[in-house]
Amino acid sequence: xxxxxxxxxxxRTAAITAALLIALVPFYWMALTALRDDKTIYSKNAGLLPxxxxxxxxxxxxxxxxxxxxxxxxxxxxxxxxxxxxFMSILAAYAVVRMPLRGRGLFTRGVLITYxxxxxxxxxxxxxxxxxxxxxxxxxGLVLTYHTFTVPFCVWMLLSYFRSIPVEIEEAAMVDxxxxxxxxxxxxxxxxxxxxxxxxxxxFTLAWNEFLYALVFxxxxxxxxxxxxxxxxxxxxxxxxxxxxxxxxxxxxxxxVLYFAAESYMTEGLxxxxxxx
Numbered sequence: 681x682x683x684x685x686x687x688x689x690x691x692r693t694a695a696i697t698a699a700l701l702i703a704l705v706p707f708y709w710m711a712l713t714a715l716r717d718d719k720t721i722y723s724k725n726a727g728l729l730p731x732x733x734x735x736x737x738x739x740x741x742x743x744x745x746x747x748x749x750x751x752x753x754x755x756x757x758x759x760x761x762x763x764x765x766x767f768m769s770i771l772a773a774y775a776v777v778r779m780p781l782r783g784r785g786l787f788t789r790g791v792l793i794t795y796x797x798x799x800x801x802x803x804x805x806x807x808x809x810x811x812x813x814x815x816x817x818x819x820x821g822l823v824l825t826y827h828t829f830t831v832p833f834c835v836w837m838l839l840s841y842f843r844s845i846p847v848e849i850e851e852a853a854m855v856d857x858x859x860x861x862x863x864x865x866x867x868x869x870x871x872x873x874x875x876x877x878x879x880x881x882x883x884f885t886l887a888w889n890e891f892l893y894a895l896v897f898x899x900x901x902x903x904x905x906x907x908x909x910x911x912x913x914x915x916x917x918x919x920x921x922x923x924x925x926x927x928x929x930x931x932x933x934x935x936x937v938l939y940f941a942a943e944s945y946m947t948e949g950l951x952x953x954x955x956x957x
Contacts, residue, residue: 709728710929711925711929713925715734716737746909750904750910751931753909754905757819764827765879769879777839778847794828807896810897821897829886838875845871849867853866891908894908910927913927
């Protein structure tokens with residue numbers, strides 16, 4: 681019996697290790713390429729071992745390309761989108777869950793359907809909207825369009841999480857003299873911090889990685905975000921792999937840091953919000 685349990689444990693460990701290695705190999709190769717010079721990158725004998733490492737690609741990327749501007753644009757768009765999305769999502773989810781509104785079920789289904797609409801069906805009408813508002817080729821235009829997928833997603837997440845919070849907590853606060861607004865921001869928001877943190881991180885990730893809208897709604901180099909900017913290191917059939925991989929390494933850091941820093945919030949927010957969907 682003990683032998684069978686041990687074998688199953690070894691099998692699970694081996695399977696998890698194999699899956700982890702498969703998932704990490706692309707990141708390893710990306711980082712390794714970013715730390716090599718061009719001669720080593722294009723050599724037939726480059727190999728998989730970390731030899732001839734250098735920071736030349738990062739220095740070239742930072743000092744001789746518009747990469748810092750792309751990074752700044754992406755940070756601005758992602759941060760502003762996340763803050764405004766979380767604010768609107770909290771209000772929308774609270775109104776649906778706690779206030780006696782007609783058509784709440786229809787609204788909830790509409791939120792889900794809106795999120796499931798493919799972006800390829802929206803960028804043409806959104807393009808017309810941005811042109812009419814004078815926001816085409818501007819970062820604020822990207823912020824506006826990103827709300828079409830970040831707000832529905834975050835509202836859907838917070839709906840489930842807010843339902844898991846006992847309404848008696850808010851009623852007790854109201855008995856003590858708190859109004860509706862104070863109850864939301866002093867009671868509900870701190871209580872729902874894990875769910876809100878999970879929604880914020882997903883919103884940031886969606887805005888940070890978005891490519892299609894950033895490609896269609898920007899034209900000038902000064903308005904490009906990081907996903908679109910990285911494509912500028914490909915000129916025809918010439919690929920500057922060192923700079924591309926260095927940019928990709930830097931681009932993965934903000935989201936990775938957020939996920940590692942808020943891992944406990946992510947786990948608690950996702951599991952608690954999914955219990956009473």
